[in-house]
Amino acid sequence: MLGQPATVDGQQLHPEVQLALKLLELAGEPELPELTVKQARERLRKDVRTFEGPKIEVERVTELQLAGAEGPLRARLYVPRTPGPGAAADGDPALVFYHGGGFAVCDLDTHDNLCRFLAAKSGARVVSVDYRLAPEHRFPAAPEDALAALHDVVARSEELGIDPARVAVGGDSAGGNLAAGVAQAAAREGEAAPAFQLLLYPWLDLSEKRRSYSLFRQGFYLTEADLDWYQSHYASDGELRDPRCSPLLADELSGVAPAYIATAGFDPLRDEGEEYARRLRETGVAVALHRQAQLIHGFASTIGLGRVGREAMLEAAGALRMGLAARTPVATADPAAATG
Numbered sequence: 001m002l003g004q005p006a007t008v009d010g011q012q013l014h015p016e017v018q019l020a021l022k023l024l025e026l027a028g029e030p031e032l033p034e035l036t037v038k039q040a041r042e043r044l045r046k047d048v049r050t051f052e053g054p055k056i057e058v059e060r061v062t063e064l065q066l067a068g069a070e071g072p073l074r075a076r077l078y079v080p081r082t083p084g085p086g087a088a089a090d091g092d093p094a095l096v097f098y099h100g101g102g103f104a105v106c107d108l109d110t111h112d113n114l115c116r117f118l119a120a121k122s123g124a125r126v127v128s129v130d131y132r133l134a135p136e137h138r139f140p141a142a143p144e145d146a147l148a149a150l151h152d153v154v155a156r157s158e159e160l161g162i163d164p165a166r167v168a169v170g171g172d173s174a175g176g177n178l179a180a181g182v183a184q185a186a187a188r189e190g191e192a193a194p195a196f197q198l199l200l201y202p203w204l205d206l207s208e209k210r211r212s213y214s215l216f217r218q219g220f221y222l223t224e225a226d227l228d229w230y231q232s233h234y235a236s237d238g239e240l241r242d243p244r245c246s247p248l249l250a251d252e253l254s255g256v257a258p259a260y261i262a263t264a265g266f267d268p269l270r271d272e273g274e275e276y277a278r279r280l281r282e283t284g285v286a287v288a289l290h291r292q293a294q295l296i297h298g299f300a301s302t303i304g305l306g307r308v309g310r311e312a313m314l315e316a317a318g319a320l321r322m323g324l325a326a327r328t329p330v331a332t333a334d335p336a337a338a339t340g
Helices: 015-027 037-051 112-122 141-155 174-189 211-215 224-234 270-283 308-323 335-339
Strands: 060-067 072-079 092-098 125-130 162-172 196-200 259-266 287-296
Touching (some): 125 141, 141 174, 162 174, 162 308, 196 308
Parallel strands (some): 259 287
16 A cells, blocks of 8 residues: 655665655645645644644643743643652752744644653653744744743742753754754853753754755655745844854854754754764764664654654653753853863
């Protein structure tokens, strides 16, 4: 029914992924660049509902407000039934999570089950942040909100039941961009938080298209045209090389938090995520890179379809669990030491 599995660049697409792509093809949805922003947001919500699966049980979910750069932001706290290693009198380990969606689509609800999964499987409390979206709020609104939200979570750690020395940042795609940028900003400012980064197929350079763009430009869910559409709504050409927009281009990476980076084999963004891992290693930052060679962009939202996406996310949750097991100081005594 599905034909021969797609093979590109020495990689073979997993049959479960090929089935998912076939289902999307049969649905006959228009291409993203043909849609208005409102229509694109509804289409992504529908895609997520198709593949996210039943809601995963956690101890509780609480609606919050966090301080953004220019006003309050909606947020959501997920408390696991069993805290991960490192839970202490000071609170539980935590992940501040930024959802993907090209800086223009998706929200707390599209990533609700993913955050439930990460909380349940890692034992960390997860704080999901609803940062401002483009085109209503173009760059640098999103990275400014992301950093402000992290600061507010750390400042309110006692209220949220969080150990301020065990706070990670993470996100998928555009959210991985924001998490990487926040980790860089914290290092520049001489702060210890975050203690870890969880970057899932991150979009890290909006200014340049690497070889993986040409290899996977269409046919594997996220297309080159989609990325162009997102970029046009988010930032102007003159802003694309700003490291807050493209964290891969930052001159200095020393002092940045240790990272787990997962890329997808059939993803236009694959090569820049792996280049960032190399740059972190060269700077002396501890980093684990895993290319999920049989998967496509967006696999974190497919935990309800078959087993392959779920297995990839179990690995990511395990990395988060281990990354937050060791306690680090809340603040560095010498900011110059943190920035190198």
